[in-house]
Amino acid sequence: MKIRGYYGLLGLIFSGLIFTAADGEVRLPAIIGDNMVLQTGPQAAIWGWADPGEKVAVRGGWGDPGKEQVWKTTADEKGKWIVRIDTPHTHGPYTITVSGKNTIKINNVLIGEVWVCSGQSNMEWVVQNSDNAEQEIAAANYPQIRLFKVEKKVADDPQEDCKGQWVICSPETVPPFSAVAYFFGRELYQKLGVPVGLINTSWGGTPAEAWTKMEILKSDPDYQPILERFKQAVATYPQAMKKYEEAVAKWKEEVKKAQAEKKPVPHRPWEPLGPGHSHSPAGLYNGMIAPLIPFSIRGAIWYQGESNVGRAYQYRKLFPAMIRNWRDDWGQGDFTFLFVQIAPWRMYSDNGSFSELQESQLLTLKSVKNTGMVVTTDIGNLDDIHPHNKQDVGKRLALWALSVAYGKAGVYSGPIYKSMQGEGNKIRLYFDHAVDGLVNRGGPLTFFTIAGEDKNFVRAQAVIDGKTVVVSSEQVPHPVAVRFAWTKDAEPNLFNKDGLPASPFRTDDWPGVTSGKN
Numbered sequence: 001m002k003i004r005g006y007y008g009l010l011g012l013i014f015s016g017l018i019f020t021a022a023d024g025e026v027r028l029p030a031i032i033g034d035n036m037v038l039q040t041g042p043q044a045a046i047w048g049w050a051d052p053g054e055k056v057a058v059r060g061g062w063g064d065p066g067k068e069q070v071w072k073t074t075a076d077e078k079g080k081w082i083v084r085i086d087t088p089h090t091h092g093p094y095t096i097t098v099s100g101k102n103t104i105k106i107n108n109v110l111i112g113e114v115w116v117c118s119g120q121s122n123m124e125w126v127v128q129n130s131d132n133a134e135q136e137i138a139a140a141n142y143p144q145i146r147l148f149k150v151e152k153k154v155a156d157d158p159q160e161d162c163k164g165q166w167v168i169c170s171p172e173t174v175p176p177f178s179a180v181a182y183f184f185g186r187e188l189y190q191k192l193g194v195p196v197g198l199i200n201t202s203w204g205g206t207p208a209e210a211w212t213k214m215e216i217l218k219s220d221p222d223y224q225p226i227l228e229r230f231k232q233a234v235a236t237y238p239q240a241m242k243k244y245e246e247a248v249a250k251w252k253e254e255v256k257k258a259q260a261e262k263k264p265v266p267h268r269p270w271e272p273l274g275p276g277h278s279h280s281p282a283g284l285y286n287g288m289i290a291p292l293i294p295f296s297i298r299g300a301i302w303y304q305g306e307s308n309v310g311r312a313y314q315y316r317k318l319f320p321a322m323i324r325n326w327r328d329d330w331g332q333g334d335f336t337f338l339f340v341q342i343a344p345w346r347m348y349s350d351n352g353s354f355s356e357l358q359e360s361q362l363l364t365l366k367s368v369k370n371t372g373m374v375v376t377t378d379i380g381n382l383d384d385i386h387p388h389n390k391q392d393v394g395k396r397l398a399l400w401a402l403s404v405a406y407g408k409a410g411v412y413s414g415p416i417y418k419s420m421q422g423e424g425n426k427i428r429l430y431f432d433h434a435v436d437g438l439v440n441r442g443g444p445l446t447f448f449t450i451a452g453e454d455k456n457f458v459r460a461q462a463v464i465d466g467k468t469v470v471v472s473s474e475q476v477p478h479p480v481a482v483r484f485a486w487t488k489d490a491e492p493n494l495f496n497k498d499g500l501p502a503s504p505f506r507t508d509d510w511p512g513v514t515s516g517k518n
Helices: 006-021 133-138 179-192 214-218 221-235 237-260 283-292 306-330 351-367 391-404
Strands: 037-039 044-049 055-060 070-074 080-085 094-099 103-119 142-149 166-169 196-202 299-303 336-340 371-374 416-423 426-432 438-440 448-451 461-465 468-472 481-484 494-496
Touching (some): 037 196, 070 080, 103 142, 179 196, 196 283, 214 221, 221 237, 283 306, 299 391, 351 416, 371 391, 426 481, 448 468
Parallel strands (some): 103 196, 103 299, 336 371
Antiparallel strands (some): 044 080, 055 070, 438 494
C-alpha cells in the first residue's frame, strides 16, 4: 500500500527545494552538527551528501597537530557518502572537519554515550510540566549532557533527514525537553561520569504501528487490519474531515458557553485518521526514526503502549517486531532496548485490556534479549494518564541501562514472576529479582486473586514466605491460577528489599478480552 497524501506531497516538494539549493556542496544531516555527542567506540557513522563521485574527507580533531586521523570516501551515484570513524578515548570537546568541494566544521563535539528516547505522550512529557519543575530546571546545568529534539513529521516514505539541532543542557534548554529522557540521561551522567547525548523523537497519542516500517507491517497477516483501516480512512477522508470541521465549530461554541458559565471545558473532537495523521502506519518511523539511522547509539528507551491497549494481544507480536525492525535497520546488533510498563489509570475502558497490554510488555521483556522494563505501579496517578513523577521513571530506566548496557553490578528490577507450584489449597509463587527477599509495604499484600478450574477469580490472601508468596482463599479449595495487580487501578504493595515494585502478572494463559482483536 502506497498512499501519497497532501502532507507527503508538500514534504517531497520541500525536500526537492533543499536538495536543489544545496546541489554541488557537501552536506550533513541535522543529527550531525555542532554540540553533538558521538557514541564512544569504533565505527561511529558520519554521513551526508555531495556530488556523485565527489571525494570527501572527514578529519577528527584529536591527536597531535598535523597527525589527526582522516577518513576518506567517494560519494556514490546518488551523491550519498558515509565513513565510520574510531572515536578517541577522551571526551573532548573536539572539532570534526568534513571536506569536499566545500568545508564544514562541526564544533564542540563530545565523545560519550548516545541514547534514542521515543514513544508517545509520557515520553514527550516535558521537564517544565513534571514534579518539582522549578527546582529541576534551575539545577539543570550539565554542559556534558546534550539534547536533540526531532521535529514532528509524518511521511509516506523513509526520509533521509529531519529537523532539529543539538543543544547544551542548561536551565534555558531543558524545560521543553522530554522529562523521562532528561532524568534518565542525568542519572547515567552522574553514575558513569561521561558525556551523554539524548535524542528525543516522540509524539503523544501514537500507536506502535506508526513507529514500525511498512515492510514489517505488510509481512504479517495479523497486521493487515491496521493497513486496511488506514486504507479505508484515506478513502473516506474528505467526508470525515467535513464532519470533523463541523464538530470543531460546534465544540468552539460549547467552549465559549462553558467558559461563560465557568464550567469544565469539553474535549476537542479527535481529528479523523487520514493522510498525514500521526497514527499513519509507518508514518513516524519514516519521518522520525529513519532520518536518525545510522547515527551510532548505545541503545533506546521507550515509553508507549497506551494507544495500543485495545489491541493488547496484537502488541505481543507488534512490539517485539518493532524492536527487531529498529535493530536490523540500525545495523548495530541487538542494542539495549529499555521500556516503561504503562502505569495504572482508572479511566481505561476495562480492566482486562489494560492488564493484557502490561502483560504484553512483560512477555517482551522475557522473550527479547537485551531489553529491560520499568514497573510504575507505585509512581503512577490513577486520575492522570500522565503521572508527573518522571524522575523515578528515569532513574529506574538508568538502573536497567547500568546493568544491561554497561555491566554494572546492582539490583535493577523489582520481582518478576517466574513459576508457581500447587500445594493443596494454596499456590506458591516464585520470582526472579528477589535475591534478598520480598517485602510488603503498608499492611497485608494486596491485589492478589485466585481461581479454580471454573476461572472465577476471587480476592485472595497472600503472605510472603522468604523469597516466595503463598496465595489462598477459603472460597477456592482447589486453586489452579493466580493473578496479581490484574486491574487498571492496581497500586499493589509487593516489592523486593531494594524497594523496586513487582510487575503485574498472571499464572494462567486463558484467552483475554483482546484476543483476536487486530
